[in-house]
Amino acid sequence: MRAFDIALKDIRHSFTSLFGLIFMFVVPLLIVGLFAVAFGGTATSDDKTFTVPTTKIVLVNLDEGDQAIDLDPSDADPSTTAGDILTHVLSSDALQKLVAVTTVTSVNAARNAVDTRAAQVAVIIPATFTKACLQGAPQGAVEIYQDPTLTLGPGIVRAIISQSVDEFTSVRIMQSTVTMSLAATGITLSPDQAGQAVQQFVSETLAAQTNVGAIDVEAPPAKQQKPASFLATILAVYMAAMMVFYVYYTGTAGAESILLEQEQGTLQRLFTTRTTPAVVMQGKMLAILLTTALQMLVLMLVAALALGIRWGGILPIAIALVSTALCASAFGIFLMSFLRTTRQAGVVFGGVVTATGMLALASVFTMNVPSAARLGQRVALFVPQGWSLLAFRQAMDGAPLGQLLTSAAVLLAWTAVMFLVGRARMARRFA
């Protein structure tokens, strides 16, 4: 009961400190809020779909085609070129929301449009594009001139062109394969027959592109009943990371109250009452545990309401939350057991807590860099924050309960070791 009284007193102190409240709630939400703005605004309940801004393209088609072949005999043009087909693909209704194509006649006009920011990308189809396609080497033939500060729009244009060029290549491969197969059985195709085969393949491909669309952009499939927005999915990872980062700060700050009380003399006075050092430690641990748990609950609630973040099922998230709160509390007790004064605690905040927190965040910083992602994940697991973050991501991703329980078990092992070491050191000091 006395431990509970000590805990209540400490919790009250934590939640009446303006500085503490700012660090516990305002800073993590502010950082993730800035991410949200950087990613294009917050996802409200009315805006749950991922939208990509339309990229303005100026296109110059210089393709002279091949006089022997009309790639699309179904239309009125007797000499449809690969450039015409590519122009048709980019201008199709299916891509209307992604790209807006304006055709110009000269390369300079196209480049000038990008230089003056009238367009974001210039697509220049060279005179030999059809021939390059028929020779099976169209890659690199189309020049893309872009605003260097942009990545998403030019990336989409490049992907569309690449897909189309790949299909031209597939025509060549199809023709070679058919010709060789027939030759092996003693049948030789005439140039007209080969041309018809190519035309039919191109027509069918073109029809398929027109009907289905070259690129299908949609939000990742959600595992919940109601799908979360793509933006919220990204923000959820950052929110979890910030939450874990600052929860461990709170755990350490909570444990710092032991040093603070020692300097104020209230700790020694507690020891002159019937309250034993063990009860004092229990009270402190309980206070930190409840404070960190409450901090996470509030952050998750606000993030869910303001940013549309979905945290997963109640049981998985409860497992992640409780194991993290326990570990953050023990982490604080452990660190403080090595210190004598609150002045030393400043060094710990700046050094140990921040450094270990940043190691844990390595898994987030590298998640979009395939070559570094695995290393980032491994590095993060050297510190307890990394396991907490992993537990939250598993809960959010709907990972199997066994995986989550494994992470929770590792966190509890961290907790047990750090608490026992911290308590033993404290007991020796205050015995």
Place this chain on the structure above:
Amino acid sequence: MLSCLLEPDSGDALVMGHSVSAERQLVKASIGVVPQEVALYGDLSARENLLFWGKMQDLRGIPLARRVDEVLEVIGLVDRQKDRVSTYSGGMKRRVNIAVALLHKPALVIMDEPTVGIDPQSRRSILDNVKQLRDQGMTVLYTTHYMEEAQELSDHVGIMDHGKLVAVGTQRELVASVGELDRIQLRLNGTAESLLENWKTLEDIHDVTSKDGVVSVFATDSNRVLPRLFESAAAAGVRIVSVDVQEPNLEAVFLHLTGRALRD
């Protein structure tokens, strides 16, 4: 050690019959400790502080609330009980600091220099509170550097120097133990050298001097000597106009025992 903050390296001490080594919880239940520095939670009010510290002594519910009311009355902070302690003056904080130690009605209150650095009114209030506690039958172990406080409050005085108890006893016993003398200053209506020589021969009188018309008589016990001084003066036809008795104080005893060298 008596407040159970330190464990003895060897030996033992009994507080209200309980060993500080083997029965710490029983000792803690018997004592109230007033530390030298104010040890309170500044972000809590005086009442909240008292409620918290009362709970640490296993007081709960209505008895605790009543006891808090009583001690607030004793320290005179009923009106300011809901204000944060951080807004209090030094004297008010010290009064709350004392009140915390009284909540569980301990048999022994240990006070470590409770009047350091406070205004005269608060100091007087604290000294009156201590006397009140003493009169109620509570034992107060009062540590101070102010000899006049020890002299005013104490039945028994212990003098410590360099961590060792160099003397202990009643004030009179301490004075006697160091051989300090009462000083009786007299004014006579005339000069009588033979009378002064006569006084020097009386029992319990150690010395007699005269300067600027004031005669100083140094005696072991002024109460026993004074009647004889009056008798012999009357016999010699000399009239004693005024008498001033200065008994040796604790400061003199303290300096006698510990020396005049400055301490770090």
